[in-house]
Amino acid sequence: MATIRDVSKIAGVSVATVSRTISKPDKVSAKTRKIVEAAIIETDYKPDILARNFRTRKSSTIVVLVPDIANPFFSRVIRGIEQTAQGLGYAVLLGDTQGDRNREITYANMVKTSQADGIIQLDSHIPFENENGPYVPIVNICDCVRGTDIPTIEIDNALAAEKMTEYLISLGHKSIAIITGPVDATITQDRLRGYKKALKKAKIDFVPENISVGDYSLLSGTTSSHDLMQNTHPPSAIFCMNDEMAIGAITQLKKMGLRIPEDISVAGFDDISFAEYYDPPLTTVSQPAEEFGSKAMQTLYNIINKNDLIQKHTFLDFEIIIRKSTGPFKYET
């Protein structure tokens, strides 16, 4: 493998000039630049990235912290991150944390040791032991932490939940249950707030019984929906905080002999690819998953390279997708 020294010898210039030709071409005269470039080709010189990383204390690598890569929504986000990272010359280290805080911290430490230049966090934690540590480039997406000045990228979750609830109300539903994510997550609280707001606007009493806490899994959709139907006043519509739980719920409700949407409406969140292909096709909130990733990577890039165009808070658009899993409320006959 040719080194920078080999190139400098062949080009008849110093190693410094070769280095400059590569990283700051405008600081080299056109003439010597040509000579050096020729020598680089002749020697088939490839800069030693490890040496460069070591010297510059940069790795051109970012780590993405994800609770679970097998979640279809997250994997789309990661695809968006990866595509944009490639374009910007960054590699993506995968940090599947399974929600484990220690793993988050382990990965976050890779930034402190310069193994990575920044972090994209998809969960609603701050992955540091103490916030007073050294400055770490980070952006928080999808499920954002409140009360910090960490740049975030999200949709207006409260508004999205409000709109979906309003839509269900517009269909005549008055007893609308909701299957949530983990209660401590910001995203859960935001969406719950939107849900309650819509109820209040429609002068429908909020019934605590109508809330069931899920964990975003298919299974939790089935168990939660089953539980909800045991209520003294079972709901006529169920709003799930992701599509997996909605699909789990529909499966369960069908098993109980209910027809969707004639007997009960079900709505989801995310608009994963399967939503459209389900039976019935799922009414849901569509989120721009890839754009989440791409915007996050772009923002992180700006932070790392101290571009002053850092937007502290980016809101992306969501869309209510109406399909066949929701329908008008019908009184029992």
Next chain:
Amino acid sequence: MATIRDVSKIAGVSVATVSRTISKPDKVSAKTRKIVEAAIIETDYKPDILARNFRTRKSSTIVVLVPDIANPFFSRVIRGIEQTAQGLGYAVLLGDTQGDRNREITYANMVKTSQADGIIQLDSHIPFENENGPYVPIVNICDCVRGTDIPTIEIDNALAAEKMTEYLISLGHKSIAIITGPVDATITQDRLRGYKKALKKAKIDFVPENISVGDYSLLSGTTSSHDLMQNTHPPSAIFCMNDEMAIGAITQLKKMGLRIPEDISVAGFDDISFAEYYDPPLTTVSQPAEEFGSKAMQTLYNIINKNDLIQKHTFLDFEIIIRKSTGPFKYET
């Protein structure tokens, strides 16, 4: 940040001894080891990974090449890789190639430049421009290249397809269509072989018309199944090479007014989590996705570290999962 020199001063030993204490503790006397360890704690010394990587020409990082991370089966495999990699002290670089050969080569070059120590390839290419280049630790999984000596981890795809086809035949089906993946993929050819073998054993003529080439997407399941039903002799069963295409197919067939499985049977491959929750629940071939990943990482680790226990060819178990999307063949009434 404390360096190895700071530690050596405090401990009153040479930097070499500190270095040894960390990487080859048994080469240091118990007494000095204690002293050094105390000094490490006192200074809160953390080895500079970048310097170490540079010096040792190793990165403790592997790259995984995946055609599409958003594919639920692949994301489970990657989860398996990542979990095992963490345990072995390796970081995982994500290489979403979108099937692009140039991207594969770009990522593969990271190994040649020591930015990564090895590769796990999930697609059926060899990610090198020429095979005569320097030796690169690599393992190939899921969809394996033939005729190379690259270690592979796979299920017996031909056998799995044969068994599933046999099962459909046992239900009385004689016109069994198959929706494949890309024709040039090893996995497609293997499964096709198994399918044909089962037909032959049952003395059923192979009908080229019964093959439709898909691309593993939901959409291709719908278009392929639609096409197949236009055949002069439409099939009474469709075997799809993944669950997404099976779900796409069922959606399409239902739209055409067909009942599953009364009018037509559909089987998939992979047993993704949604398979069980579909309506009807999908008959499919279950593959141990996480185990694929974990076995691959373990094997790659052995190769990188030249453990002699490298198994060139690992076969994992599959299982035919019979659910409700397949049923007995019924003559038209």
Next chain:
DNA sequence: TTGTATGCGTTATCAC
């Protein structure tokens, strides 16, 4: 078992 000394390949500082 331990210490000394060297160098890995690059970038950055400072002269010229």
Next chain:
DNA sequence: GTGATAACGCATACAA
């Protein structure tokens, strides 16, 4: 605009 040279922090060959 260019060159000489000093780091960067570590691991290791070799000497002791």
